[in-house]
Amino acid sequence: MTRELVLGIDFGSASTIAGVLVGSRIELVQDAGDSVIPSVIYVPDRGDSVVGRRAIAHQIAEPSNTIRSVKRLLGLDSSSELVRRFAASTALPLDLTTPRPMFKLRSGAQAPEQVAAAIIGYVRTLAEQRFGVRIRRAVMTMSAGAPPGYRDAIIRASKIAHLELVDLIAEPVAASLALDLHSYPGNRRIIVCDFGGSTFDVSAVVQQGLRFTPVGVGGDHLLGGDDLDDALANTIAGVVYKKTRYDMTREVTRWTELVLRCENVKRQLSVVENTPLAMREAFTADGKRQDLRTVVDRPFAERAWATLMHRVREVIQDLLVRTGWAPEDVDLVGLVGGGSMIPVFQATVASVLPADRIRRADQPELAVAQGATLLTARHSRTSSELPNLVAT
Structure with missing residues (x-):
């Protein structure tokens, strides 16, 4: 009998992570040896699209043909304020005259669901290449506070990709499994903070034995790792402008490269106090192209991110008010998502919630996908004791 594998997927704005359950072991899908697969697609004028790691290089060379952060548009109408903000922040031409936004590429128009x-x-x-079997079904996660149209949009996208979605799980619930809370049955009030590439989601979850029930959700759909990159790039561009009167934001290719380099700086500052940033021919001064060479330290970056961290604090405080929980009522605070590795984010959460109750997932960027993969056991022949999950 041919074995059947069900794919667990965390479809994110910046990256997509997926895995299958082999026995009781989670095996993650890899793209060029990396389990973090960039949610990036390059659509050339002719020929096949390029997705994932191979598409990254095209972001600088052809930004108007390279799409990232498409998750931010799923399920939204063209009239949405979130769509207008997306359009203002990207080099991609968008058609907002149709009911739903469309990417206007030289090869033709594409809907966000197609991307x-x-x-x-x-x-x-x-x-399928890694595990040697055809995969037809998947469990996917979604933001607990996703727009009303998101569920239908991601189901349509999965059908186009020849996958049947057998379950859509709230990301904080999947994260609770990755935190291994199901191995320790008990009665707990849990706050899960998921700081991903495009959104910051915070959820209140009540654990009763092996039963996890989300009782409140909140979030900011324009607050994620991408926004930290933009804020840092804008701050650096501001310094350049003050010194040279050259506006780096007006040249699409240079601006795209600066944002990508700021993404790398952000990652480095999660583990070191300062890191170099170098970019060839970044700006013009005295009629000549000049290289940008500087060292970015944590205090500089944290000043650039101060407004965004204030919004993090507000989202958490708002959730506490709506659930009626005081900070001391919270038994555990779980941090997941790639952004949770950033020290100033951790400090911001600790300024609102008890610091001694904060637990970061061992691999926070992979946590939600790991939880989704565990839940595929409910839809395969694999027998496994899983918690009883109640959807919001």
């Missing part, structure tokens, strides 16, 4: 489908389909293909 998402290309990424999901690529991940499915990688999984």
